Amino acid sequence: DAKTTQPPSMDCAEGRAANLPCNHSTISGNEYVYWYRQIHSQGPQYIIHGLKNNETNEMASLIITEDRKSSTLILPHATLRDTAVYYCIVRVAAYSGAGSYQLTFGKGTKLSVIP
């Protein structure tokens, strides 16, 4: 899987949009971009994923650049409960042998939402 690079930490004021960047310059054409978050010591929570097009769901929006080398996760109105470590992960779309489907978690971005 391609390696991702994220800032180690970010602050965001409560009620404002949180924009979390991720670089994945070596991503392949058959790899998705996934975002998860881990609140304190809970299990990782799936947020959103995409391949080429921008995606939006009830939790967040995912903006992927045209060259697919970077993406941004947007939480439109951050709340205190959004304080967590956010992980950007790339993973192949189709199974191609051992290791294909494992999620490789880096250090992520620790987002702190400030009152």
Add this chain to the structure above:
Amino acid sequence: NAGVMQNPRHLVRRRGQEARLRCSPMKGHSHVYWYRQLPEEGLKFMVYLQKENIIDESGMPKERFSAEFPKEGPSILRIQQVVRGDSAAYFCASSPARGQGETQYFGPGTRLLVL
């Protein structure tokens, strides 16, 4: 629709004992993944199973660790002769059958403490 369930949530074992961790996937999911999170570290993939089959165990330690996902019942991660270094949070994730979307959804984890 119940999410991924794991039990026990907390497990204390003395060195040399066996630990059995259970994971019930989400309804309709037939793929299970186990991850381990050591203190202050990111999640690391251990094993990927389908019903009655181990698909990818590239992240499993060579000794003392085993996993199964029987035709009936939960997936089991078994650690024999536990050592202090096995103390960690163990997370299980599940996904639908291949070809129907492979997003992994995580359970709350089992915190193993080896005394």
